[in-house]
Amino acid sequence: MSAVEVRGVTRRFGDVVALDDVSLEVGPGELVGMLGPNGAGKSTLLSLVSGQRKPDTGVVRLDGRDPRDARTRTVLGLTPQETGLPATLRVREVVDFVGGHYPDPVPTGELLEQFGLADLGKRQTGSLSGGQKRRLAVAMSLVGRPSVVLLDEPTTGLDVSGRTALWDAIREYHAGGGTVLLTSHYLEEVQALAERVVVIDHGKVLADDSLEEVLSRVGVRRVQLTDAAGARQEHLVPDSDAFVRDLVTSGTEFRDLEIRGASLEEAFGQLVNHEAPEGALR
Known part of the structure; x- marks a missing residue:
């Protein structure tokens, strides 16, 4: 059974098509990173999986069941882009409240310690910094196991x-068998965490494959070298072997040659710029 299943889903907001016949399946224990520019449809997709919205057409399943059923959502943890925390409640009170909705929550003290919030348990959430609020939001998504x-x-x-600490917490959760579907504007974050990458734009899935396969779809190699004057040069070329052969044949002096594949940022940019459907809405 899939942990998350989205099949033939379309979701509109007025005349804007946020998701256009999207299908996506996430197996138990997968860590999937979803990339796309602002307005691509990523948050809309998560809102359907979490049961906050329903699709206009298509089917969404969470652990094989309808996510709009409250009983289904007991298997789900969620950190939205913006979390409205009650400003006058204390950190520990908020975690206790959320944990009370689950049958076997992580002890509050243990969770706060894991996320570096143990010293803030008695602080009102309204007095927390933006980074502290973000850590608390992710902690609350894991309180219900x-x-x-x-x-x-x-x-x-x-x-x-703070980002590194949260990466460690996500890795630890995933290592224990948890399924993760995350969106991020930080390409290095997806490259550091995800085993599989989904690129979405204009409400359509442009790529869905392993990190290595998505990177391989970029038809350029990055060649760096130091010239005779000691200046560091960088070239993006379609065929690094041919480039180096021509360089050697020409008699050009160089040293410290380095060749590598494309970064996730380069892959993402090429996919979005060259594969997006013409005339689609952003």
């Missing part, structure tokens, strides 16, 4: 150390 977690831009607003 869910089998599936949806993370919509989970590390937005965090500094490098």
Whole structure:
């Protein structure tokens, strides 16, 4: 049984088609990163999987059941892009409240310790910094020991150390068998975490494959070298072997040759720029 199944789903907002006949399947224990520009349809897709909205056409299933059924959502953890925390409640109270909706929640103290919030348990959420609120939001998505977690831009607003700490928490959850579907504007985040990448734009899935296969779809190689004057050069070429052969044949002096494949950012840019359907709405 799939952890998440989206089959032939279309969702409109007035005249705007947010999702256009989208199908996606996420197996138990997968960690899938979803990329796309603003307005691509990523958050709309997560809202359907979480049962907050229903599709105009098509089928959405969470753990084989309708996500709009409250009983189904007991397997789900969710961190939306924006989390409205009650400003006067204390951190510990908020976690206790959310955990009370699940049959076997993670002890509040243990969860706060994991996310570096143990010293803030008595603080009102309204006094937290943006990064602290983000860490709390992700912590709350895991309090119920869910089998599936949806993370919509989970590390937005965090500094490098805060982002790294959340990456570790996501990896730990996934290593325990949890299923993760995350969106991110940080391409390095998806490259660091995801085993599989889904690229979505104009409400359509442009790519859905392993990280390695998505990267291989970019037809360029990055060649770096140091010339005779000591200047570092960089070339994007379709055939690195031919480029190096021509370089050697020409007698050009160089050293410190380095050749690598495309980054996820380059792959993403090429997919969105060259594969998006003409005339589609952003």
